[in-house]
Amino acid sequence: MDLRQLEYFVRVAELGSFTRAAAVLGVAQPALSRQVRLLEVELRQSLLLRNGRGATVTESGRILLEHGRGILHQIARAREDLAQAGRMPAGRVAVGLPPTIARVLTVPLTRAFRKQLPQARLTISEGLSASMVEGLAAGRLDVALLYNSAPVAELELKPLREEHLLLISKAGRQRAPSKSIRLADVAALPLIVPSRPNAIRMRIESTMAEIGCRPEIAFEIDGVAAILALVADGAGHAILPPFAVSTAARPELLSARRIVRPGITSRLDIATSGQRPATLTQQAMVALIQDVARAEFDARA
Secondary structure, eight states: OOHHHHHHHHHHHHHTOHHHHHHHHTSOHHHHHHHHHHHHHHHTSOOEEEETTEEEEOHHHHHHHHHHHHHHHHHHHHHHHHHTTTSOOOEEEEEEEOHHHHHHHHHHHHHHHHHHOTTEEEEEEEOOHHHHHHHHHHTSOSEEEEESOOOOTTEEEEEEEEEEOEEEEETTOSSSOOSEEEHHHHTTSEEEEOOTTOHHHHHHHHHHHHTTOOOEEEEEOSOHHHHHHHHHTTSOBEEEOGGGGGGSSOGGGEEEEEEESSOOEEEEEEEEESSSOOOHHHHHHHHHHHHHHHHHHHHHO
């Protein structure tokens, strides 16, 4: 497969137009069309549907677009690594963070990145674990923080932190304030949780199943800020990491209790692709995340 043809196809697919893609790539439109057609002939697949208003991807085109972005991403990384051999890490690194972690780490991580890797470029995106695993596999992400990820050959995992999840409630809701609550009692409460396959949601369900319980789901909400807002409004309770309350718009409206007998623990890992060698910049980024995350978590403990 010709890399130039692949790049041409990706640009046409992303822009939805041969005309716009030709302008961005700086090539003549007939030459661009011819190269994309040669790629279709080689693959024996129709990749684009041409029409008077532009071009849209077929199902085969959508699959190739997903792979093509990752391939071009890795080629760019390889060139950057070769160009920077023996020098300060440079190039671009893409990091994926869960929403709860992004609220805590984005600012200090960006600040440390500018100081320690001034010649590199950083992209941070929020996402759920399932989508970030896909991003690592496709090459859209270089590093991601994942909750409770199962060991697989496609991922390299470095343990970062294991923590006890807390029950988050509206402040003043319980009659006799206490610092802990039994898991069996938590199961009887209306809970506001993310939808499956959220890693923390799955951990809650599996731990409750071990004691013969199942959660009472009041609402499924995919967003920590929205979950905390609903808890503060009295719509239910949440089970989240310890630092979640500090990220709320009005933390004084919330209270947190430790879940016991048994507790619910959650593991946070630094994940990179197990199928591609890490560049110098990616290796430096992993070390930077370890230092910044541990400092921030310890400060909020």
